[in-house]
Amino acid sequence: MNFIEFTKLYPDEASCIEHFKSIKEKRGIVCKKCGSTSHYWNIIHLAHDCKKCGYRTTLRSGTVMESSKLPFQYWLYTIYLMTMTKKGMSAAEVQRQLGHKRYEPIWAMMHKIRSIMGLRDDLYDLDGVVELDDSFLQDAS
Numbered sequence: 001m002n003f004i005e006f007t008k009l010y011p012d013e014a015s016c017i018e019h020f021k022s023i024k025e026k027r028g029i030v031c032k033k034c035g036s037t038s039h040y041w042n043i044i045h046l047a048h049d050c051k052k053c054g055y056r057t058t059l060r061s062g063t064v065m066e067s068s069k070l071p072f073q074y075w076l077y078t079i080y081l082m083t084m085t086k087k088g089m090s091a092a093e094v095q096r097q098l099g100h101k102r103y104e105p106i107w108a109m110m111h112k113i114r115s116i117m118g119l120r121d122d123l124y125d126l127d128g129v130v131e132l133d134d135s136f137l138q139d140a141s
Helices: 003-009 011-028 072-084 091-098 104-121 132-138
Strands: 039-042 047-050 056-058
Touching: 011 072, 072 091, 072 104, 091 104
Parallel strands: none
Antiparallel strands: 039 047, 047 056
16 A cells, blocks of 8 residues: 555545544453453543443553553554555654654554554564575675
8 A cells, every 4th residue: 555545545534533433343352341342432542332331441451552641643654654664664754754752652553553563573483595686685785
């Protein structure tokens, strides 16, 4: 997906929230308090409330975004930038692209995303024939 298609698919905060909500619902939501899998969407708090005991599970809960106050659109945009470019992006560049005033929250967000990406990489072992992009070889020398 190129950048134009991405911005058409996720043009605002509401579309990004809906995207993260659909991912969480596909995986299934289990109440941490009573174990129930029956929930309803609480649009005011951006959370799934348990129908049985009322325990609230926020959209950020249990994700890399937990305890972050940055908009969901920042997270989705940054994940897109970090995964769709061959070369890395600096936190200063992402900060500039997002138009955010402070560097530290953007750096912390990118650090969290990288750590999660690293955990996913650990799930896979390469075997057989492995091909590398030729630009990788040029950068290594």
